[in-house]
Amino acid sequence: MSRRPRLLLAALAIAALVWLLFAAAERALALAQRFLQLPAWLQWTLGSALALFALLGLGVLWWLFRPRRKRRPVPAPDRGSLEQRIDQLQNRGANTGALGAELGELDRRRATARVYVALFGEISTGKSTLIRALAPHAAAISDVRGGTTQQVSHVDGQLPDGRTLVLADVPGSRETNGEAHETLARQEALRAHAVIYVCAGDLTRSQAQEVRWLGDFGKPLLLVLNKADQWSDAERDLLLHRLRQQSHDIAATVVAISAGGSERYQRTLADGGIEQIERQRKPAVEPLLKALMRVIAPGTEGLEPQREQAVLAGLHERIGTLETQTRAAEAERIVRKYARRAIVGALAAVAPGSDLIIQGALAAALTRELAELYGIRVTDVQIDDFIQQAKLTLRTGSSIVLAIAGNALKAFPGLGTLGGGVLHAFAYALIFDSLGRALAASLAERNTLDQQDAGARLKTLLADSGGARVKELATLTMEAWREREREKSE
Numbered sequence: 001m002s003r004r005p006r007l008l009l010a011a012l013a014i015a016a017l018v019w020l021l022f023a024a025a026e027r028a029l030a031l032a033q034r035f036l037q038l039p040a041w042l043q044w045t046l047g048s049a050l051a052l053f054a055l056l057g058l059g060v061l062w063w064l065f066r067p068r069r070k071r072r073p074v075p076a077p078d079r080g081s082l083e084q085r086i087d088q089l090q091n092r093g094a095n096t097g098a099l100g101a102e103l104g105e106l107d108r109r110r111a112t113a114r115v116y117v118a119l120f121g122e123i124s125t126g127k128s129t130l131i132r133a134l135a136p137h138a139a140a141i142s143d144v145r146g147g148t149t150q151q152v153s154h155v156d157g158q159l160p161d162g163r164t165l166v167l168a169d170v171p172g173s174r175e176t177n178g179e180a181h182e183t184l185a186r187q188e189a190l191r192a193h194a195v196i197y198v199c200a201g202d203l204t205r206s207q208a209q210e211v212r213w214l215g216d217f218g219k220p221l222l223l224v225l226n227k228a229d230q231w232s233d234a235e236r237d238l239l240l241h242r243l244r245q246q247s248h249d250i251a252a253t254v255v256a257i258s259a260g261g262s263e264r265y266q267r268t269l270a271d272g273g274i275e276q277i278e279r280q281r282k283p284a285v286e287p288l289l290k291a292l293m294r295v296i297a298p299g300t301e302g303l304e305p306q307r308e309q310a311v312l313a314g315l316h317e318r319i320g321t322l323e324t325q326t327r328a329a330e331a332e333r334i335v336r337k338y339a340r341r342a343i344v345g346a347l348a349a350v351a352p353g354s355d356l357i358i359q360g361a362l363a364a365a366l367t368r369e370l371a372e373l374y375g376i377r378v379t380d381v382q383i384d385d386f387i388q389q390a391k392l393t394l395r396t397g398s399s400i401v402l403a404i405a406g407n408a409l410k411a412f413p414g415l416g417t418l419g420g421g422v423l424h425a426f427a428y429a430l431i432f433d434s435l436g437r438a439l440a441a442s443l444a445e446r447n448t449l450d451q452q453d454a455g456a457r458l459k460t461l462l463a464d465s466g467g468a469r470v471k472e473l474a475t476l477t478m479e480a481w482r483e484r485e486r487e488k489s490e
Contacts, residue, residue, distance in 0.1 A: 075313070076309045076310075076312035076313035076315075076316055077312065077316055078312075079103070079312060082103075082312060082315055082316060082319060083103070085319050085323070086099050086100060086319065089319070089322055089323060089326060092326055092330070093326075094322055094325075094326045096322070098318075099315060099318060099319060099322070102187075102311065102315055102318075103315070105191065106191070106308065106311050106312075109191065109307075110300075110304060110308075113300045114164070114165070114166050114300065115163075115164075115165040115166065115193050115194070115296050115299070115300055115303065116154075116165070116166045116168060116191065116192040116193050116194075116307075117157075117165050117166070117167055117168065117192055117193065117194045117195070117196060117292070117296070118167075118168040118170055118188050118189045118191070118192035118194075118195050118196070119131060119167065119168065119169055119170065119195075119196045119198055120170060120185060120189050120195050120196065120197050120198070120210070120214065121197055121198035121199055121207075121210075122199070122206075122207060123171075124200075125198045125199055125200045125226055126198060126200065126226040126227060126259045127169055127170075127198050128169055129259040129260060130196075130198060130224075130226065130257075130259040130285070131155060131167055131169045132259075132260075133259045133260055133283035133285050134157045134167055134285060134288075134289075135155045135156060135157040135158075135167055151171065151181075151184065152168055152169070152170050152171075152184060152185075152188045153168070153169045154166050154167070154168050154169075155167050155169070159289060159292060159293050160289055160293070161293055163293070163296070165292075165296065168188050168191075168192060170184065170185035170188045170189065171184055171185045186213075186314075187314065189214060190217065190310045190311050190313075190314040191307070191310075191311055192219070192307065193219065193220070193296065193300065193303040193304070193306075193307045194219060194220040194221070194222065194292075194295055194296060194303065195214050195219065195220070195221050195222070196222045196224055196288070196292075197210070197211055197214060197221060197222065197223050197224065197251070198224050198226050199223070199224070199225060199226065199243070200225070200226050200227050201225075201239065202239060202242055202243070202246075203242075203243065203246050203247075208246055211223065211246070211247055211250055211251065212250060214250075215247075215250035215251070217306070217309070217310035217313060217314075218306050218309065218310070219303070219306045219307060219310055220252045220295040220296070220303070220306075221247075221250060221251045221252055222251065222252060222253055222254075222255070222288070222291050222292070222295065223243055223247050223251040223253070223254045223255075224254075224255055224256075224257055224288055225239055225240060225243060225254070225255070225256040225257070226257055226258065226259050227258060227259070228256035228257060228258050228284075229258040229281070229284070236256055239256075240254055240256055252291070252295050253291045253294075253295075255287035255288050255291055256287065257283075257284060257285045257286075257287055257288050258281065258282075258283060258284045258285075259283050259285065260281045260282055260283030260284075324444070327373060327374065327444070328440070328444070330373055331370060331373060331374075331436070331440040331444075332440075334366070334369055334370060334373065334436065334440075335366070335370075335432070335433055335436030335437060335440065336433075336476075338362055338365070338366040338432050338436060339428075339429045339432040339433045339436070339473065339476065340429075340476060340480060341362055341432075342359060342362055342425075342428040342429060342431070342432040343425045343426070343428060343429045343476065343477050343480045344480055344484070345359055345362070345428070346424050346425035346427075346428045347422070347425045347480060347481060347484050348484075359428070360387060362432070363387050363390065363432075363435065364383050364384075364387060366432065366435065366436055366439070367383050367386060367387070367439060367449075368383060370436065370439050370440050370443060371443060371449065373440075374440075374443040374444060374447070376443055376447065376448060376449060378449050382449050382451075383449075385451060386439075386449060386451050386454065389451050389455050390435060390455070390458060393455055393458055393459055393462070394431060394462075422477065422481055425477050425480070425481070426473065426474060426477040429473045429476060429477050430462070430470070430473055431462070433461075433469065433473055434458055434461035434462050434464075435458055437457075437461055438454050438455075438457035438458040438460075438461055439454050439457075439458075441457055442454040442457055
């Protein structure tokens with residue numbers, strides 16, 4: 001198109017735009033004039049509605065175009081509070097050796113002033129081969145089987161600019177029966193200053209979750225597409241684009257490399273035979289080396305705060321898990337103690353209550369002790385209300401409790417025919433065991449004395465007539481009865 005027609009089209013477009021602006025202005029003035037002719041109350045109503053819609057529109061625009069918030073690392077408590085919790089666990093008999101060793105390793109690595117980089121990823125993505133490419137002198141082992149690395153190994157590597165670093169080869173995730181190895185890998189990833197996540201293609205859902213988990217700790221994360229020589233240029237570019245989308249705002253960089261290693265293929269000979277050939281592929285890891293030089297440029301002084309926070313955050317999770325396990329074990333001990341007391345009380349009673357109304361003093365003491373274990377303050381009124389509700393539950397389910405008790409005692413020759421005293425003793429054992437377990441589970445989950453939740457759990461446990469729990473309670477009842485008989489005979 002020549003210059004004159006282009007100028008004509010531009011002039012027509014400008015004229016059309018001016019005409020639209022004048023038309024819009026005329027329409028706006030007409031609406032404003034009609035608005036001013038309305039009654040005052042209607043002007044306020046319409047004006048408020050228009051202002052509300054305008055605010056909503058501005059809010060939607062701000063939500064759509066607001067700047068992305070920078071990812072914040074997982075918060076970690078201070079070291080002093082963690083050490084205090086470890087001491088409390090140790091005083092309660094928990095095995096805290098691994099937790100103390102973690103703090104010791106944190107101090108040891110800080111003292112060495114060396115940069116640690118962990119290679120993380122699923123099995124068979126080439127982590128061990130990449131270790132050998134980054135540190136050719138290392139005795140890293142890699143073969144055709146998945147899950148070659150079974151423990152953490154450290155080797156010294158050197159960057160092209162002469163700086164040294166420690167490379168950590170960790171077990172691959174998603175290994176069959178490899179939960180312990182996966183835990184080992186995650187802990188080592190937290191101890192490192194930077195993490196290289198190795199993949200061999202598009203990220204699966206589980207891999208994307210691992211990348212997000214690693215990114216939550218705020219330390220430098222490099223996403224590496226290994227075995228890039230297996231793809232065409234177009235396929236590799238597409239993969240890199242998808243990986244950058246999946247790790248947006250998480251990974252510091254995404255690069256494609258080839259760690260090399262051995263490959264096997266078949267070659268057909270002239271006589272028709274087949275020969276197995278194994279050859280070494282040349283590594284091409286220059287993009288990764290450049291990215292590493294960039295992310296570890298701050299050195300240990302610059303990277304140490306993020307590493308320490310990641311270690312403490314991971315330690316916080318481990319301490320929480322051990323606290324939960326320790327409380328659960330202590331709750332089990334408390335419940336078993338009160339179940340035995342209920343058995344002894346029932347066996348000592350002259351006339352056991354046929355309605356199986358719970359022994360109030362023991363129930364109150366059980367509730368108070370479990371609440372204290374979970375650090376929950378409860379009043380006497382709350383305890384009384386909970387016990388009254390439990391009584392109602394037990395009255396409606398007394399026939400079920402007695403039926404379970406009778407069937408369970410039949411498994412012990414001679415014990416099931418000893419009369420109502422033993423039967424009711426086992427019934428009380430079942431009641432207190434169910435009450436204690438229901439209350440402990442509710443306190444642990446709700447962090448308060450939720451009567452409705454604990455009551456629902458109690459009903460479920462009272463109706464549970466099978467499993468090892470009932471057999472254990474029957475054994476406990478038999479032991480208490482035999483002990484009582486021995487005391488009588490002495």
